Amino acid sequence: MPAETPIQVIIASRSEIAICGLVNSLTRQNDIDVVGVIHSLTDLFSLLNSKKVDVLLLDLGDDNENLKLIQTLYLQCPKLQILLFCSAIKPYIAYQLLGLGITGIISWNIPLEEIYESIQLVAKGCIVLKHENVSSSLLIYFREGLNKLNERELSTLKYVVEGCTNKEIAVRMHVAPRTVETYISGICSKLNARSRTQAAVQAIHLGVIQP
Numbered sequence: 001m002p003a004e005t006p007i008q009v010i011i012a013s014r015s016e017i018a019i020c021g022l023v024n025s026l027t028r029q030n031d032i033d034v035v036g037v038i039h040s041l042t043d044l045f046s047l048l049n050s051k052k053v054d055v056l057l058l059d060l061g062d063d064n065e066n067l068k069l070i071q072t073l074y075l076q077c078p079k080l081q082i083l084l085f086c087s088a089i090k091p092y093i094a095y096q097l098l099g100l101g102i103t104g105i106i107s108w109n110i111p112l113e114e115i116y117e118s119i120q121l122v123a124k125g126c127i128v129l130k131h132e133n134v135s136s137s138l139l140i141y142f143r144e145g146l147n148k149l150n151e152r153e154l155s156t157l158k159y160v161v162e163g164c165t166n167k168e169i170a171v172r173m174h175v176a177p178r179t180v181e182t183y184i185s186g187i188c189s190k191l192n193a194r195s196r197t198q199a200a201v202q203a204i205h206l207g208v209i210q211p
Helices: 020-026 041-050 063-076 091-099 112-123 135-147 151-161 166-173 177-191 196-205
Strands: 007-013 032-038 055-059 081-086 104-107 128-130
Touching: 007 020, 007 041, 007 112, 020 032, 020 112, 032 041, 041 063, 055 063, 055 112, 063 081, 063 091, 081 112, 091 104, 104 112, 112 128, 135 177, 151 166, 151 177, 151 196, 166 177, 177 196
Parallel strands: 007 032, 007 055, 055 081, 081 104, 104 128
Antiparallel strands: none
């Protein structure tokens, strides 16, 4: 994302008091534009329909409510990057949320500076896990996903990390572009990634593939 284009952020939380400090901190950042602060699902969908939004900071429900909400958001706003705030979350719920396309899970206990950094990362498609209940178990899960990739898929992922287009990958691997699309579809499915870019960033984040 170009430096001159601020990240458009909505903060959705039922607690007005809890987010006051966060809003004040983020509005001081030149590369972030807080385009809305809302406290209900009705307001959330109304705002998403009226504004361009890059990142949603979400803290509106319990585990089961979040599962339903994020599934709906993924269908209606597939390009939206979702960063979930929570004080407690079960690892298996986090597993399901990431499978639905959520981009990050962070704890309310982390410093404001780390929240700011997390927004920057998810805006680029990175997966951010900064929650004591889920980080270690989910990193294991992601590594298991990478281990499921076959040789052709892993080669394709390496080329994606290098910045190659599908046509360039097809030439290098001596296959048809449609075959590359099939490989990438398999990669995204096994890694629970929403895009080829997110899959590549995930592999780099885990140190499996060096950029």
